[in-house]
Amino acid sequence: MKYDVIVIGASPAGLMAAWKSAEGGAKVLLLEKRKSFNSNPSPADTSFEGFFKMIGLEPKEEYIIHKVKGMNIISPFGATITIDTPGFSIDRRRFDAYYAEMARDAGAEIKMNSEVLSFNEGEVVVKEGGGKKRYNGEIFVCASGINSELIKATRLKTMKYPEDLAYAIQAEMEGVKVDENYFHYFLGREVAPGWKATISPKGDGRASVGVFVRGEMPKKYFDGFLQRGMFDGAKILSMSDGADQIITIPNEIVGDGLMVAGGAAGQAGIPYGMAAGMLCGDVAVEAVREGDNSKKFLSRYDEQWKKRFLNHYGLGRFCLKTMGKMSDGELDETMRALEGVDVSQHLSKHMVMSTLSMGLLLLRKNPKLIRFAKYLL
């Protein structure tokens, strides 16, 4: 059987690529190695309404399990900046199943328990039902995640700075005592060098608790974080770990007959992966219609995604790198300048403008902070 589009991996990117290409009339096969959406769900389980709006989607009650008003960012010595921007925790099993159903309704065929072993020249080899099977396709969308071995075989350098990946340990816990109206992000070298420790409430004392670290392994920081008072008497229900692409930059994400999306392409975050998947789907439909699966044609996906989102990654990398050069004392001093300020009012739709206005606001609040400008170089 020959397919127009074969999507590898039911990640947020893969599910959306399957949905969009099927909706556009292509014959689509989505291959996923997990047995079901209930087995081994991804630890990524939070997002914000603003992100979904940015990519033209509405978050759905079917998978939302808890809503928050925004986020608290907590400095190394306890200053708290509150940003009011509605967010939500999701049940990943229900989230994946919801978008899989949408793809199926649009006509995509989905095979679970179907692990792709290799793909080359229009053919995928799949481990399925104790044996090997082969499927043929015109266009492959590889959305098999950050750990995907398949990407190595393509020889594409899909992301810049892979050495900067953050490594994370996350636990699903109960009995966590925090304000459940906010996600809580703790910064500083002592708590999580290079990135953050997070508490994402899910209601009734349940929360995802994660520690994301760059340049070191997260275990000792995770153990240290759990010593805090809000975890007294709390219980770990399950654990997961993984790599987060937060500070990598998407690079070579298309080849002949191939588009790479989501974590495999260095596109951190659920909404960015979903946006990439939708663009892959649209471009795949055009490519099928034109009978052209060349790298040149498929580069439309690369161009459009980078035009819309690459500056977000550049800025994110720049901000995290700058933060990484600060001592905990300096970071604390900077954040204290914004304590009690309604930061949400200064955030514009455009990240560049938001960052600039935040910088100016910081200097207005505490002109002495100008000495930290050296870190921008």
Ligand SMILES: Cc1cc2nc3c(=O)[nH]c(=O)nc-3n(C[C@H](O)[C@H](O)[C@H](O)COP(=O)(O)OP(=O)(O)OC[C@H]3O[C@@H](n4cnc5c(N)ncnc54)[C@H](O)[C@@H]3O)c2cc1C
């Ligand atoms: C601990 C942790 C917490 C995070 N929390 C958040 C969060 O709250 N919000 C957020 O936006 N981002 C979060 N992230 C980042 C997020 O996980 C990624 O940026 C990205 O969204 C995950 O999608 P992915 O494309 O990497 O694919 P994944 O979600 O890893 O999905 C890949 C899929 O492909 C399948 N697959 C792999 N290989 C094959 C194969 N050979 N054949 C068939 N199928 C295959 C896998 O089984 C899997 O279903 C978190 C990351 C970590 C590590």
